[in-house]
Amino acid sequence: MGMSDKMVTVLRRQFEPTVEMLKNLIEVCPDDFWFDAKHKYWKQIFHATTSMKFWFRQQKDEEFIIPDFGKDVTEDLDKECSDYPTKEEMKNYVEEISSVARKFFDELTDDKLLEPCVLYEEITRTDVILMQIRHVQHHIGYCNNILNSNHLEAAKWL
Template sequence: MSDKMVAVLRRQFEPTVEMLKNLIEVCPDDFWMDAKQKYWKHIFHATTGMKFWFRQQKEEEFKIPDFGKDVTEDLDKECSDYPTKEEMTKYVEDILNVARKFLDELTDGKLLEPCVLYEEITKTDVILMQIRHVQHHIGYCNNILKSNHLEAAKWL
């Protein structure tokens, strides 16, 4: 079997995460630190969503990193600190590796199997939900950048 659908999903997922990484790169340092904008928090939130959903085992511990700082991925909660762009880039890379492992384990025949977390959600649903979720936050961050007369991350 050639696993053509897994290849299609991967072709859509990979540029989505690359765009997330590009958001980190294009953001000016002083803007990154601006708590009012919550720019970094959207990236953190989207990445943490991938960490949750791409788990391979239901029992696998789900722990949100705090980078040793007062930070949360919860968009409605205030933080007194922020992860650096370097810390966030590493976190995105780490979670990208988790997602790639999830995709590497798939075959076209397994795409409609239930995900390990919720029986009513398939593995395909998980991938598509994460693409949609991450792209939502990419659009949100690009809107923040444009609203502040900054260059947005390029669409891939």
């Protein structure tokens, strides 16, 4: 990325706090809420992170594998799970996908922002970034609502 890639800088400046807020959700969640199947709190984070893993791929044929942490878990919000990833496992997963996203940004220049993403020609790389910010923020809001409605401290806005 060159000095003139000001738009990439702006997009990164908006994306990075979104990921930090996702990480903060893991930190602030009490353990009993983490594994409560009714709230699906951890699954919101897993789902949002997996979406980033999908969209920030650099190659169309890059293998897309959703981890299950060796447990009966899925990121599919409509499917039941008999288990859950630990907070530590989820932290590591978010960290891993953060580095995938960083690589995506590192390869970008302002000139490439309006090029099609590798997955779908009708969607630009900028669309991918903005879609992920919106999607992740939606799930952050969902989790913060769970915390707030149970009189717990929500993740701070960054």
